[in-house]
Amino acid sequence: MTKPEFAGVKAGVKVSPRAAAVKGAAVLAVVAGTLAGCSVTPVQPGIGDQSEPPALQDLPLPAGAVVDAPGQTPDAEVEAYDWPGSLRPDRESPEKRVPDIYKRGRIIVGVDQSQYLLSFRDNATGELKGFEVDLAREIARDIFRFPDRVDFRFVDSSKRTEALVSGQVDIVIRTMSITKERAAEVDFSVPYLDSSVRMLVPTSSHLDGAQDLSDERICVATGSNTVNIARENFPQHELLRTRTWTDCLMALQQYQAGLLVGDETILAGFAAQDPLTTVAGEPFATQHYAVGIPKGYDGLTRQVNSTLNRVRTDGTWDAMFKRWLGPHIAPRTAPQPIYREENND
Structure with a gap:
C-alpha cells in the first residue's frame, strides 16, 4: 500500500x-x-x-x-453520533455465516503494529501482541476453533475504511471509533472498548x-x-x-x-x-471502538458480534483488559452491546 x-x-x-x-x-x-x-x-x-x-x-x-x-x-x-446499533448474533454456524472466510481457512485482519498495549510488534519475538491482537485471535477461534488462523495486515490509520471497501482485509481492529462518516461506508460490530x-x-x-x-x-x-x-x-x-x-x-x-x-x-x-x-487533563470526548466490517456483509457482522458476546460473558474480555490495559488506565467493564431493531418478517 x-x-x-x-x-x-x-x-x-x-x-x-x-x-x-x-x-x-x-x-x-x-x-x-x-x-x-x-x-x-x-x-x-x-x-x-x-x-x-x-x-x-x-x-x-x-x-x-x-x-x-x-x-x-x-x-x-x-457531536456524539446517535448510532442505530449493530446486528444481533444469530444461531447459524460460522460455515454458513462466513462461507468464503471459512473455506479460505483464515481471516484477514487489518491492525496496527506500533500501538503499545493495543497492537504492537514485540521486538524480542517479532510477534504481534496486544488487546486488539488477542481479540482478533478470539474471532478466529470461534470461526475455525484455532486462534492462530489469522492473517494480520498492517493498515494505516487514514486507510482503514479504504482497506475494507477495497476488500484488502476482512475486518479492521485498529482503534476504529464509530462515527457517522465511517458508518456511511462500512458496518460496525458492537463496541469492544471505550x-x-x-x-x-x-x-x-x-x-x-x-x-x-x-x-x-x-x-x-x-x-x-x-x-x-x-x-x-x-x-x-x-x-x-x-x-x-x-x-x-x-x-x-x-x-x-x-x-x-x-x-x-x-x-x-x-x-x-x-x-x-x-x-x-479531563476527557474532551468518549470514543467507542468497534470492529470495522465491509458494508452489507451481515453474516460477518453477526459472527464478530457472537465472539464479542462470548468474551464479554465468559471472562475473556476481563482477562484481556487486565493483562494489557489494567496497569495503565482506570478499571472498566466491557461495553454493553447496542443492537439495532430488525424486521424479522
Whole structure:
C-alpha cells in the first residue's frame, strides 16, 4: 500500500515557552515503534546543570507531517453520533455465516503494529501482541476453533475504511471509533472498548489540563477523528498532523509539539514507553471502538458480534483488559452491546 502524500509541509519548528523551559533535559529521540516491549531509562538533567536543551529547531518534522494554522474549523461533526446499533448474533454456524472466510481457512485482519498495549510488534519475538491482537485471535477461534488462523495486515490509520471497501482485509481492529462518516461506508460490530480523549504531556511541563495551555502546538494523527475534536476544543492552537501516532510521540520528544491530544488507550501506551510523559487533563470526548466490517456483509457482522458476546460473558474480555490495559488506565467493564431493531418478517 502506498503512503499518502501531503502538501504544505512547514519547514520551521516552533518551540513553546513551556517546552523551552525544560532546560537541561535530554531528549528521548526514539521512535515509539522501537520502544514497544522494551524498558526505557529516562535521562534526567544533572544537578546544577544550566546547559541549554539540544538545538532541535532545525530538525525536520516527521515525514508527511502538516502544520495547520489556528482557527481551522472541523470538517466533520464532533457531536456524539446517535448510532442505530449493530446486528444481533444469530444461531447459524460460522460455515454458513462466513462461507468464503471459512473455506479460505483464515481471516484477514487489518491492525496496527506500533500501538503499545493495543497492537504492537514485540521486538524480542517479532510477534504481534496486544488487546486488539488477542481479540482478533478470539474471532478466529470461534470461526475455525484455532486462534492462530489469522492473517494480520498492517493498515494505516487514514486507510482503514479504504482497506475494507477495497476488500484488502476482512475486518479492521485498529482503534476504529464509530462515527457517522465511517458508518456511511462500512458496518460496525458492537463496541469492544471505550476510551476517553485526553492529553499526553511532558511530565516536566506541569500541564494539568486545558486551562494551563498557552501557545503550545498540539499533535494529532491524520485520519483520526481526534483531529476534529482538537480543532473544536483548541481553536487558538496550531495543529501538527502526522501520519502516525508514533510520529506524534517523536515530535513531542523533540519539542516540535507541546502535547498530544488523543485516545487515552493510545496515550497510556506512550506513557508506559516513555516515563518522561504523562496522561493529563479531563476527557474532551468518549470514543467507542468497534470492529470495522465491509458494508452489507451481515453474516460477518453477526459472527464478530457472537465472539464479542462470548468474551464479554465468559471472562475473556476481563482477562484481556487486565493483562494489557489494567496497569495503565482506570478499571472498566466491557461495553454493553447496542443492537439495532430488525424486521424479522
